[in-house]
Amino acid sequence: MGAVTKPDTAMFDCREAYVRTVEEMAATDERIVAVVNDSVGSSKLGKFRDRFPHRLINVGIAEQNMVGVGAGLANGGKVPFVSGASCFLTARAMEQIKADCAYSRANVKLCGISSGVAYGELGATHHSIEDVAWLRAIDGMTVIVPSDPWETEQAIRAATAHEGPVYIRLSRMPVPALERSNPHFEIGKSEILHEGGDVAIIANGTMVHRAIKAAKALASEGVGARVINMATVSPIDTAMLADAAKTGAIVTVEEGLKQGGLGGAVAEFCAENAPVPMRVLGFPGFVPTGSASWLMDEFGLNAAGIATAARELLGKRA
Amino acid sequence: MPEPDGRSTATIEQRAEHVRERANWMRRRFLRMIVDAGQGHPGGDLSATDILATLYFDVLRIDAANPMAPDRDRFVMSKGHCTGALYTAMAGRGLFPEEDLNSYLQPRSRLNGHPNRTYLPGVETNTGPLGHGFPVGVGIAVAGQIDEADFRTFVLTGDGELQEGSMWEAAMFAGHRGLGKLTVIVDRNRLQQGAKTEDTNGLEPLGDKWRAFGWEVVGVDGHDHAALLNAFDDACEPREKPRVIIADTCKGKGVSFMENQAGWHHGVPNPEQYAQALAELEAEMA
CATH class of the missing domain: 3.40.50.920 (Rossmann fold)
Structure with a gap:
């Protein structure tokens, strides 16, 4: 079952797999909408906006409102992908994630972009190293940290099929595509x-x-x-x-x-x-x-x- | 989606009388619940009762037999601590059996101190921490806007709650989106938990603030059922902007010794006080 990583020359930004998958799904699933905090660029959702202008909801720089709006969209039958830099998405909107998403069992998909220390020199305000500890402490919150483009796509599709709140932690750090002899993704399975x-x-x-x-x-x-x-x-x-x-x-x-x-x-x-x-x-x-x-x-x-x-x-x- | 029973009667006076009777029942019923439970928020409950009665017994298009129907009107209780008023309104509308009100705040009751949608169908989102229900209501209205759906969204906020920053994030965005099927009602009783709003972190000029955020503003006496009905009738007309109804209310309304007293925010009447409150409310309907 061993895996062989491809040479370092073939490195991927998992955000690409994220937006490609959301776009693909949105083409056939009317429920899918994207919610952003002025992060169309950093979330790489420009093409999504061009293809589905009415389904890209940009609340501006307002993370608490962004997550609350996401919960409301879920109430209205949508499957919202709420995307933002994970440091702001999780820390600024923590109570909304707890009360509006997890405690309310709202069908919201939270996508933390540029997680970990991806923002490097920008410092600890922009690092998101606490997010997994915070979110996994919340009852009912599914927390997924994909490792490569294939797994990112699988996680996005599985999150869409899953009824309930999900946090998907994405990075902008380039990673190789892992080779798998038996590729199979399931939430909760390693x-x-x-x-x-x-x-x-x-x-x-x-x-x-x-x-x-x-x-x-x-x-x-x-x-x-x-x-x-x-x-x-x-x-x-x-x-x-x-x-x-x-x-x-x-x-x-x-x-x-x-x-x-x-x-x-x-x-x-x-x-x-x-x-x-x-x-x-x-x-x-x-x-x-x-x-x-x-x-x-x-x-x-x-x-x-x-x-x-x-x-x-x-x-x-x- | 069926109209509430009150709507079948013809004149505004008849509709107002129906709401008035139901509001009086709500007050008597939740005071009993608060006495039995030994806790609650009677001041805010009494303040919000007439607004909730108008919504649940006249305005809201919801089907008690199918409370999750996609085309239902949404009501979001952003001031989530006032569950005495909310639960009596919901039970009165038939969303759950009236006898369940006896379980208020008891172990494993569906009637939690703050509303929980996973316990109680008809609650749209779990509220309690202030500043949450309004943004969720905005999201609901955006979903309706995208789908060009017919349902309306109503959000009841406290006035003290407007000190939360998330409320103004939501107000700004709703104004920007022109959410014409969204109506916010501010329960403007001018008292927060411990003091007057204007002595704490003043909200005035409140109407100007909303107008500046792109809203239509209507002022109304929050205990005048005919005036509330007119405001809601008007609010339900198609329009380009979201609307806020600033309802002037009195915390503790209907029970003389509770009126305008911050101490009754979460006070519990003793047996003598309860008897007096009941007598006053019964006299009002005599």
Whole structure:
């Protein structure tokens, strides 16, 4: 079932897959509308606006209203894709996400663009490293972090078919298209992209291809690392986690805060059901000035950092 | 979509009398609920009663047997804490059995302290935190605008609630979109939880603010049923702009010792006070 990443020359911006999919679906599904906060450009929805001018609702720079309007559109029978920079969409409109979307069980699809540290040098105001921790704490909120263009498309289609609120965390960071021997996407189900029985590396989003690279390096040293793409953080795939714990060591890695995100979700399950030594990789908090790729390297969110964490964890266990 | 029962009567006086009788019943019924539950928001309930009675017993085109019909009028209770008034209006309209009102605020009751659409069909969105219902109502009206649908959207806000920034985000956008089938009613009782609005963070000149945001503004006595009916009749005519009805109201209306007293925002009458309130309300209909 192993996966091979294509050479780094073929890198993709998942926003392209997002808008292409929404446009394709909108052509046959009248219910689909896009709601934005002046972010037509950064959400890459210009073509959607040209094709479906009455179905692009731009509320201006007003995120609380944007999410409330999204919930209202769902009430009126629409399937709204509410898109904005994830830092503003989630933080500014958190109570609307909680009350109007999740608590009201409104059929709203929230798309956080440029998540994680994609905005690099713009600093912590524009980083969205807390979003997964915040949103997965909200009852009934499905949280998906796709890893590549194919999975982005699958997530958008699955979110549309799913009745209820969904948060899809998109990045503008280029990622390779992952190769899958058995491509299948289902909300709440994870996939193994590299086999191994010594340690499980659980990643999502922009970290999956880096985790695969780390697993290959570890394989050359005789260490079998299983790479699990945990695209859905909530609800999390507990069967896969129980299996991963049997390796005896788990490393989680995400382009987000160390506290409360994917690592937190895995730790919660394992602590109660399958205690296992873990390493949680992510950002410790607000980060210094630097580009996105520099920040990832600086905080060990790259193949070398992941492999080092796995080695240390295995050494500690031995 | 069927018209409410009150509409079948011909004259405005007859319609107003019907609403007046139902409003009086609502007041007596929710005061009982608040006494039984030992909590509630009687001041705001009494302030909003006549507006809600006018909507539920005359204006709203909803089918109690099919409360989720896509072409229903939408009513959004943005001031979500006034559930005594909302639930009695909904039960009176037949959206759920009247005897369920006895479960108000009891464990696992569908009648939560703030309205919840997953518990109670007919509630459009869960409100309670202020500044939420209005933006959702705007989204509903946008959906109707896109579909060129016939349904109307009504939103009831508190006046203190207009201190929330999200209300003005929504007002600005509704004005920009020209949401002609959207009507907001401001329950202008001039009292917020602890003090007068104008002593806290003043709203005046309130009509000018709405006009500046692209709205038609109508002022009305929020306890005059005929005036409310006329305002709603007019608001339902096709037009280019959204409309706000600023309803001058009295917090605690109908119970002498509660009127204009901030302390009754969430006070609970003792047995003597309850008896007096009931006597006053019964006398009003005698």
